[in-house]
Amino acid sequence: MKFSKKQIERYSRQIILKKIGATGQKKLLKSSVLIIGAGGLGSPIAMYLTALGVGNIGIIDKDNIEISNLARQIIFSTEDLGRGKSSTAINKLKKINPDIKLKSFNIKLTKKNINQIAKNFDFIVDGSDNFRTRFLINDYCLKNKKTLVSGAISKFDGQVYTFNFSKKNSPCLRCFIPKMPVNLDADSCEYDGVLGTLGGIIGSIQANEVIKEILRIGDSLCGYVLIIDGLKLAFRKVKLNKRSDCYCNEKY
Numbered sequence: 203m204k205f206s207k208k209q210i211e212r213y214s215r216q217i218i219l220k221k222i223g224a225t226g227q228k229k230l231l232k233s234s235v236l237i238i239g240a241g242g243l244g245s246p247i248a249m250y251l252t253a254l255g256v257g258n259i260g261i262i263d264k265d266n267i268e269i270s271n272l273a274r275q276i277i278f279s280t281e282d283l284g285r286g287k288s289s290t291a292i293n294k295l296k297k298i299n300p301d302i303k304l305k306s307f308n309i310k311l312t313k314k315n316i317n318q319i320a321k322n323f324d325f326i327v328d329g330s331d332n333f334r335t336r337f338l339i340n341d342y343c344l345k346n347k348k349t350l351v352s353g354a355i356s357k358f359d360g361q362v363y364t365f366n367f368s369k370k371n372s373p374c375l376r377c378f379i380p381k382m383p384v385n386l387d388a389d390s391c392e393y394d395g396v397l398g399t400l401g402g403i404i405g406s407i408q409a410n411e412v413i414k415e416i417l418r419i420g421d422s423l424c425g426y427v428l429i430i431d432g433l434k435l436a437f438r439k440v441k442l443n444k445r446s447d448c449y450c451n452e453k454y
């Protein structure tokens with residue numbers, strides 16, 4: 203592919219970076235990322251990935267925009283209340299960067315449809331708000347050897363994990379959370395509350411990690427979990443080992 207003059211200008215601050223360059227920027231434009239959830243995490247993830255030139259982006263979310271979403275889901279405006287999240291997000295993203303191929307999935311992600319939806323995307327970013335979806339995505343990516351960048355926020359805290367399942371020794375989410383939480387469908391933001399900015403902090407780190415994984419630059423977070431305490435402003439990178447008795451060892 204050849205850059206247009208406008209593209210060279212649009213991406214000039216990244217093309218100038220030695221670790222990215224024209225080759226890296228082209229790689230980004232050719233890459234595909236599926237974002238699960240257009241919420242507090244999905245908003246900044248989608249906006250950054252679109253703005254910086256990830257060429258193919260899908261967003262899946264079945265919900266409509268509620269007023270309680272607006273304090274953290276910064277891709278939406280007050281006038282969007284009641285509209286579908288995924289299609290409204292896509293409409294906003296088109297305005298940010300017309301270069302990007304965008305696809306909206308206004309549907310609940312299930313065991314039955316995940317393969318059909320995710321098969322056309324090379325990288326998966328999880329910004330979902332419940333354990334059922336998180337485990338479903340973990341198991342799909344594990345089975346299909348895809349790279350998953352997962353994030354979670356609650357109260358003033360957040361976590362980021364990267365699982366590169368093309369690597370044999372990559373741990374999985376179940377290595378970190380071996381015991382199933384009691385209420386799989388619970389949205390922790392609804393029950394425990396969350397400060398809106400945590401979505402921006404964790405979502406931006408997730409977007410940054412996806413770019414690193416696509417371009418294979420820097421140190422991968424794979425094998426670690428990043429734990430952020432927003433009140434203390436403490437960042438801890440904790441080693442995450444593959445558990446020998448984990449699902450990821452037994453089944454695959």
Ligand SMILES: [Zn+2]
Pocket residue numbers: 373374375376377378444445448449450451
């Ligand atoms: Zn595991």
